[in-house]
Amino acid sequence: MASSTLPLSQSTPSFGSFRIRPVSASLSGVRLHRLPSRPRRGTAVGLPLRTMVISATTTEMPKKRQTASGGRGRGFVDEMRTVAMKLHTRDQSKEGEKESEAPPVAKWEPSIEGYLRFLVDSKLVYDTLETIVQKAVCPWYAEFRNTGLERSEKLAKDLEWFKDQGHTIPEPSAPGASYALYLEELSEKDPQAFICHFYNVYFAHSAGGRMIGRKVAEKILDNKELEFYKWDDDLSKLLQNVRDKLNSVASSWSREEKDHCLEETEKSFKYSGAILRLILS
């Protein structure tokens, strides 16, 4: 079986290019104000991260996903997916365009400590995303409440389980803290870019994330399936429902706004890649 790799970030993205964009909350007809850029408090911003590439085998990939429009025509989610898939490696996906530079996930040697760091930082990111949609500073975000894809409570249960096993749960680290801060800021001043992260975080976890979870569980958890990788309803149904909402929200965006959202995909890979690398830390 061919192995494949996914190049993820080589460095934490710089905030230097952060753009303030006019935003329009078209679903409700409400216009958001531009917010001034704030100096970032993040600890990790600008820190060089270990250069590394994360990779995986294709052996246990989920079956080919339904397209956003059920195969008929293209919705905006198809566009977001196309851009994301190109950022995977060729080995990993036929749609990938990046070179493989690292051993596949199957050859990873994860540690419990590293995996806990990954779970803790992932929880911080999901807490942040789920708080943002609850607060719904931008009215669109309310569409994404209670989708069934939420991971924060599941991760809380998993961390509790690890604690019961006698493990010490670490504090969140730089990759998660800087991503959480970035998401908060983006959610207030750049909803199109925020939506890109929302899509990539939840959909990546439902695809490559699950495969990584299985591999790690095989190696260090005696195949225990964590709550992080379980959904309370049929996952493909939940994903389709969110695709429909994303398509609906984006249907009122201008081409420029759509392109701006798509351009954010690379940052999404960089931030999530930094968190994934914690598994091997």
Ligand code: HEM
């Ligand atoms: C080692 C890390 C990763 C692996 C092994 C991996 C692997 C995969 C695989 C196998 C798919 C399914 C392809 C298909 O539908 O045929 C996929 C889909 C996807 N991945 Fe990744 N991926 C990884 C990291 C990421 C990251 C960091 C992101 C962005 C934050 C990302 C975003 C996506 C998206 C948006 C999809 C489309 C999901 C869908 O069609 O519903 N992936 N990935």
